[in-house]
Amino acid sequence: MAFDVARIRGLIPALGDGWTHLDAPAGMQVPEQVATAVSTALRAPVSGPGGVFPASQRAEAIVDAARRSIADLVGCDPAGVVLGPNPAVLLQRLADALGSGWVIGDEVAVSRLDSQENIAPWLRAAQRAGATVRWGEIDIETCELPAWQYENLVNHRTKLVAVTAASGVVGSRTDLSKITGLAEDTGALVVVDASAAAPYVPLDIAAMGADVIAVSATAWGGPAVGALAFADPGLLDRLPLCSLDPTARGPERLELGPHAYPLLAGLVASVDYLAMLDEAATGPRRERLITSLGSAKSYHAGLLAKLIGELRGLRHVMVIGDAMRKIPAVAFTVGGVKASDAVEHLADRGICAFADETASGVFAALGVSEVGGAVRVGLAHYTTAVEVDQLVGASAELA
8 A cells, every 4th residue: 555645635725735734624725737727618619519610529438438537436337427516506406306206104224323414304305205204313422323113114115215325514424335235126216315434445335235335525625516326326316306308318317507517627636646656556437446446444443543643642522422433523522611702712723623602413312412512523534643643632721
């Protein structure tokens, strides 16, 4: 493996601002090659698809390249990749399409570990249809989502299971294989939100057992573009039409309005960036992605262990959750200090972090708002051990 964090930092112009960016849960900073791809596409003649002239053909080539890049990222057929502004919008379109066929007595399973973008659309669709919503609960000690409970949540009436691959709030990764196996046995569709996991671990839609995977390019330093990847592209032609074009086929059936072609060009560049995280990665892009993200996973595992171990060494700090499998996202509380005050203290020392004081999502189940909220941080491809030390040192001062 050849994961060189110094080399990677040199690819990110924004890191020259002097701040310690531990704000990865909101999206990583943008590599130079992504910004260049977007600006180059903005300067080039690009028209709408369907024409025989170069500007139109360039638009079609950009869309095709974008679908192929996401297909390489998750291991699916490019014909099953739907593109849009973000996963929230795309998941809402998918929920509207699928929910139109639900009736009273049908059931949907969602989880407390998921973000609202993979919960709210399904709750709305279930409410319109009169369907029953069943909840997967988290273990309040570890913040894991126990897979065994889905034996009681999924049955022959279940139409859909929505679950996250990893929490961008507390970092817990989900054991998907058992959940998706139960869903497959009952014929339920599985929609996995992999937005938080995609920058850190290799994705394989077949191994995950997912029917649909949602990802957001901003999570790994890409532009504001989201995608849905379908394991079976044929499913798209069986969904109600969302597009304004009555002749739309395949992924275009869930795409509304013209694409932002410069952003799609940036999406391609961002996936290429992920594929070059490990200098030793060779072969087709899919193979380079697996190698590079595997190297990133190993690098982050050591850095995360250091961060959690040192934070737990501070008496006044409590790290939330203790999952066996994690991505490098951490939430913690500071005894006697509100989260908002803690992040102001960190900002005074040049550290970017977030405060979450609302009783929603994972924190609602944990009652975090009752103790002043939680501080949230996340490691990125460019995070160093020195930056972890800066966070721990600044947190120690809050005693």
